Amino acid sequence: MNAQVRELLTREAAPFEVIQHRDVYTAQERAAVTHISGRLVAKVVVVRDGVWHAMVVLPASARVDLPALRRATGRPGLELAGETELAELFPDCDVGAMPPFGRLYGLPVYLDSALADHPEMVFPGGSHDEEVRMPMREYLRIERPIVSLAVTAHAA
Numbered sequence: 001m002n003a004q005v006r007e008l009l010t011r012e013a014a015p016f017e018v019i020q021h022r023d024v025y026t027a028q029e030r031a032a033v034t035h036i037s038g039r040l041v042a043k044v045v046v047v048r049d050g051v052w053h054a055m056v057v058l059p060a061s062a063r064v065d066l067p068a069l070r071r072a073t074g075r076p077g078l079e080l081a082g083e084t085e086l087a088e089l090f091p092d093c094d095v096g097a098m099p100p101f102g103r104l105y106g107l108p109v110y111l112d113s114a115l116a117d118h119p120e121m122v123f124p125g126g127s128h129d130e131e132v133r134m135p136m137r138e139y140l141r142i143e144r145p146i147v148s149l150a151v152t153a154h155a156a
Contacts, residue, residue: 002092002126005099009134012142016134023128025096027060034122034131041131042115042123044098046086046107049075053089057100057123057145058112062152069110072150090126097124099132101143111145112152 001018009016021033027043034041041060046053047069054073056064070078083095089105090098100123102109115121118136125132140147 001130001132002099004092004104005101005125005132008101008104008142009132012138014134014138014142016132016138018125019122019131019133021129021131025128030060030122030124030131036122036133039114040118040120040122042100042121044100044124046081046089046098047078048081048085049073049077049079053081053085053107055098055100055102055105055107055109056112056151057109057115058152059115062112062114065150065152068150069148072110072148093124093126094128097126097128099124099126100139100145102145103143109143109145110151111140111143111147113147113149114152116140116145116147 024033039059042057043060045056045064086095121136122131122133
């Protein structure tokens with residue numbers, strides 16, 4: 001688990017569980033290897049508009065609705081960030097395994113409202129071989145993301 005995330009959750013006295021597994025690289029693979037529904041497994045997508053970046057946290061089984069997110073953020077140039085940018089923004093994480101704590105990286109976080117309605121969330125811990133499970137109420141308390149309907153297009 002990423003040291004920054006562990007420190008944050010410990011400092012905030014948030015309950016969490018680390019789930020170890022073999023290396024996997026997609027959110028759907030993470031759901032399958034952990035035997036947890038893709039509706040509870042969160043994936044983190046990073047979007048950009050020029051030099052502005054934000055994290056979008058949504059269920060593994062969903063995809064980002066860029067047109068709706070552009071309207072919700074007021075950023076018409078919003079697009080997905082590339083892998084090179086991810087490596088620069090999250091130097092302490094495997095590319096594609098960023099934890100959903102934008103506060104650690106100076107980024108706003110948009111959380112899919114359907115995911116926010118679940119009692120818990122499972123998310124990448126910073127590497128391709130582990131997940132973190134924690135109560136959603138604790139995640140919301142600590143991160144204070146922008147909960148939005150304008151994040152998810154439709155289930156994949």
